[in-house]
Amino acid sequence: MDKNPSEGLPLPQRYGAIITIVIGLSMAVLDxxxxxxxxxxxxxDLNASPAASIWVVNAYQIAIVISLLSLSFLGDMFGYRRIYKAGLVVFTITSLVCALSHSLEMLTLARVAQGLGGAALMSVNTALIRLIYPQRHLGRGMGVNSFVVAVSSAAGPTIAAAILSVASWQWLFLINVPLGIISLILAMRFLPANNARSQASRFDLPSAVMNALTFGLLITALSSFAQGQSLRLVLAEVVVMLIVGFFFVRRQLRLPVPLLPVDLLRIPLFSLSICTSICSFCAQMLAMVSLPFFLQTVIGRSEVETGLLLTPWPLATMVMAPLAGYLIEKVHAGFLGALGLLVMACGLFALAMLPAAPADWDIVWRMALCGAGFGLFQSPNNHTIILSAPRNRSGGASGMLGTARLLGQSSGAALVALLFNLAGEHGTHVSLLLAGTLAVVAAVVSGLRVTQPRTEA
Structure with missing residues (x-):
């Protein structure tokens, strides 16, 4: 008789599986x-212009966004472990190619392929956590997930600076090779299998192409705008994105198991949680992108001091995310999320009201307040997104979770560019006020979830 999938893995295997997820996810987010x-x-080193070199970053982000939902759909079809292992193989090999690149074109193409591997890891990681942990302890798994994403997102520049202080830039990518091999060995031994193919599902290639065009054009338009490119070009990208997006959504509404999970968005608990996720990550990026300008140009802190002053946010998130994962077993996610977002909003408004010449402590406690609220919100929210979806659609829910994060972060970065253009030297102040407002709106939306039942879909 088959084991009940809601029981999770036995303890020794569970630890090995979660270590595999932590290594893979941290590599994908860090890069x-x-x-x-x-x-x-x-x-x-590669004789390229600074503007052209930005594609080393953009190529990776765009590759993830355009393929995340397609890969999560394939996870539902063929098994999350298979997609995760394939992602590890692609990510590890392309990391080596990145390190061996001798031209910007070669590096950019390698980063696109690396992004596809990273997307495979991100697309099914939370679906795998649902298989790894017993349902009653799923919140703890989501706490680990939130912890890894928060730390990896914030620690990227610090880790890069540490590697570059002792080695060349190629080692930023070479470091992934031994880690990828270790994670693949662990994955083959410990990750749980789920080979149940949905009877109604069929991979729809036109949907995958339209998905890639819609999200790719959206992220490209946001990046073009943030980099101050021609407004005509940005508008053209937006118009094409809206046209393709219209036909994409219309096609999804007709499919029994859509690539863009519009079927899941009809579940109120799921759609409310996705909205709060986009708002929270947008608010986070508004603060994290705008604050360095204030710290360095207005109050004269060095780059190292700026990095240290931003660190209390991820540190507080590290502490709160696992704690929130335990609390979700006792307290409704809607209430926890609303409380966390209100704490985050208080921190953001407090940052907006910093004195003209703040002491380090004035900045540190405000950043810690933001991070604590963010951590208290993220774990319960991720838990709700995964648990509110039917078990055979865990891949689609996992893909939407990652897509919501990337859309929020990209929108936040683009909004900072807009506000600096409009408000000049007051750009950081306005960005923080907008971030606080978004956090309050998200808190209200999160509070609406309290009326929804906590049971699994």
Missing amino acids: GAIANVALPTIAT
Whole structure:
């Protein structure tokens, strides 16, 4: 008789499986930010212009966004472990190719392929956590997931600086090779199998192409806008994105198991949780992208001091995310999420009201407040997104979770560019006020979830 899938893995195997997830996810998230610090060196080394070298970062992000939902759909069809192992193989090999690249074109193409491997890891990691942990302890697994994403996102520049202080930029990518091999060995031994193919599912290639065009054009338009490119070009990208997006959504509404999970978005608990996720990551990026300008240009802190002053946010998230994962077993996610977002909003408004010449402590406690609220919100929210979807659609839910994060982060970065253009030297102040407002809106939306039942779909 088959084991009940809601019982999770036995303890020794569970630890091995979660270590596999932690290594793979941290590599995939880290590589989104780790190359930023080395861009000037890479541009010089490969005889490229600074503007062209930005594609080393953009190529990776766009590849993830355009393939995340397609890969999560394939996870539902063929098994999450298979997609995860394939992602590890692709990510490890392409990391080696990145390190061996001798031209910007070769490096950019390798980063596209690496992004596809990273997307495979991100697309099914939370679906795998649902198989790894017993349902009653799923919140703890989501706490680990939130912890890894928060730390990897924030620690990228610090880790990059540490590697570059002792080695060349190629080692930013070479470091992934031994880690990828270790993670693959662990994956083959410990990750749980789920080979149940949905009877109604069939991979729809036109949907995959339209998905790639819609999300690719959206992220490209946001990046073009943030980099101050021609407004005509940005508008053209937006118009094409809206046209393709219209036909994409219309096609999804007709499919029994859609690539874009519009069937899941009809579940109120799921759609409310996705909205709060986009708002929270947008608010986080508004603060994290705008604050360095204030710290360095207005109050004269060095780059190292700025990095240290931003660190309390991820540190507080590290502490709160696992704690929130335990609390979800006792407290409704809607209430926990609303409380966390209100704490985050208080921190953001407090940052907006910093004195003209703040002491380090004035900045540190405000950053810690933001991070604590963010951590308290993220774990329960991720838990709700995964658990509110039917078990055979865990891949689609996992893909939407990752897509919501990337859309929120990209929108936040683009909004900072807009606000700096409109408000000039007051750009950081306005960005923080907008971030606080978004957090309050998200708290209200999260509070609406309290009326929804906590049971699994």
